[in-house]
Amino acid sequence: MAATSVPDAIRHNQPVMHSSVLHSIPREKLGVLEAYILAVPLGWSGLHHFYLKRPGFGILYLCTFGLLGIGWIFDWFRIPCLVKAANLKIQHEHNPSFFPVIWKKRVDDAYILALPFGILGFHHYYLDRYAWGLAYTFTLGFLGIGWVIDLFRMPCLVSMVNDDIQRRYQDVEYKKPLKSTCDAYVLGIPLGFLGLHHFYLDRIGFGLLYIFTLGLLGVGWIIDILRMPCLVRDVNRRIQKPDPSKSLCDAYVLWFPFGIIGFHHYYLNRPCWGTLYLFTLGIFGIGWLIDFCRMPFLVKRANKKMAETTYYVSTDGSSQATGYSGQNYQYPPHLSYPEQPQYPRQHFDPPQHTGQFPQQQPSYPQAGQYPPQQPVYQQQHGNYGSMASGYTAQPQAGAYYPGVPQQPQMAPPQPGYGEVPPPQPGYGEVPPPYSEHPTDGHTSSEGAGTTQVTNEKQMLPPPDMDASSRPEMQPSAPPATPP
Structure with missing residues (x-):
């Protein structure tokens, strides 16, 4: 058998084989011939079912003489299918990790149980519908009406059960199976005045009310038969998404x-x-x-x-019956209001510069050393393709190149760069005192000699000082000539 992916194996009820475990798969398989040898003469006692690892059917055949002979005869025609399913089950039990098979219910098994003993609900017990089985047992298949309806809807019933098994196996958040409209009708038509269909739909309050009022005096029973599809659809919606809202139709029925x-x-x-x-x-x-x-x-x-x-949902996700809260408030689906558009708030970053640029302190090299030269241009695109081969473009000093950080240009050092200059004449001497008759540096040359002309300028007093309080001004001596 070819290897199959896990979803395909689950869908088609086939095992997933791996080469590393082929040696561990048991070679002994159940044979079709052995099953026929047990089924033909002694099939009424269920020996072939015990051989095929179906002890439940074996005990049932032994107690009912092969389901009154009906199941014994049917098994003659379906022995190959039973043997194939039994071998697949053996492989799954031996290597469950490599054979993720979901054992689904079979339509032929359901029909074999329903034909003779369906009035007692045997087919419902087989389909893991134990509540239905008990109801059929104590009401004789709802007075035979439910039994007859089940004979016509058996394929749909088995398919619904298998779908629920599939969903339970794959869905982690599986809660409960969905309700069926056909099941609701089977309960509602013969015994709906006792509210059995409401109990099936998990409407316990309406079920008790129908019991004590005989289906609201028969009026609610008749209305429920007409509105059964809508009723089942609403219940399935509440199963998938809990919603305790009230129904307008229920209010009118009451x-x-x-x-x-x-x-x-x-x-x-x-x-x-x-x-x-x-x-x-x-x-x-x-x-x-x-x-x-x-x-x-x-x-x-x-x-x-x-x-x-x-509908206040707390922060941990659990529903609480509390008052209104402005943050976690939610409406049910039928009362949901359109959400208001959320506009993003504009965010302004503070300015990075305050208008004053930091002053960089230049670093001077030591005397007699040249500063390190840094490249001012990095050629990103290689040599210029339009120029002759072997010629490499050299950047020009002071030119601007887009995308290349500019480096400050430094002049070549002059001779004696970095040495302390000698002091100038008059360096460190005290300046001459203040004189109100400064001298102008005009000189006149008349004849052979040179005469220095000094223009004495009289300084005017401030306007708020009178002549009496004016200090006497003394002519100042000329400044000393530096050597």
Whole structure:
């Protein structure tokens, strides 16, 4: 058998083989001839089922004489299929990690159990529907009506069970199987006035109400038969996504005929109004009639109030019946409001520069040494292709090249660069005192001699000083001539 991927093996009920474990697969397989030898003469006692590792069917055949001979005869024609399935099961038990097989239910097994003893629910026990099996056992297949319906819907019933097994095997978050419309009809048509279809749909409150009121005096029973597909669809939606909202159709079913005593108000979580209607007969019938017209408004308001009180999801993901919270508040699917668009907030980074550039202190090399020369241009594209071969373009000093960081140009050092210059004449002497009659450096040359002309300028006093308080001004001596 060729190797198959795990999803394909699960889908087609085939094993996944690996070359490293082929030596460990048992060579002894069950044979078709041996199964026929046991089935033909002694098949009524179930010996072939014990041989094929089907002890449940073997015990059932032994106690019922091969299902009253019907199962014994059917097995003659399906022995090869039973042997093949038994060999596959043996391989799975020997190497379960390499044979991830989901054992699904068979339609032929379900029919063999349903034909003679389906009225007692044997086929439901085989399909792991134990509640249905007990119901068929105590009601004789719902007075035979459910048994007859099951004979026509057996392929769909087996397919539904296998799909649930597949989903349970693959889905980690599997909760419970979905409900079937056909199952609801099987329970609702013969015994719907006792609310069995509501118990099946996990509507325990309606089931108890139907038991004590005989299906709301038969009115709710008839309405449920007409609305059964919608009822099952709504229940499956709540299984996949929990939603405790109220239904408008349920409110109307409760309004007539028991709305006059406030059944619909109790359903809508309005116990005060329900008690008031109970003691006043729907406020003398007037409130009962008005509620027929305003029922959609009552249901909508009840769902909105329930959403505000029960749909608070905490931070760890669990639902809590608390008050309104502005952050984690959620509406149920039918009351969801369009989300407001979220605009991103503009973020402005603070300026990196304050308008003052840091002053870099130049570093001077030592005397007699040249500063290290850094390349001012890095050729990124290699040699210029348009020039002759062997010629490499040299960057020009001071030129600007895009994308290349510029380096400051440094002049070549002059002779004696870095030495301390000698002191100038007059360096370190005290400057001459202040003189109010400075001398102008004009000289006149007349004849052979040179005469220095000094223009004495009289300094005017400030405007707020009078002549009496003016200090006497002394002519200052000329500055000394440096040697």
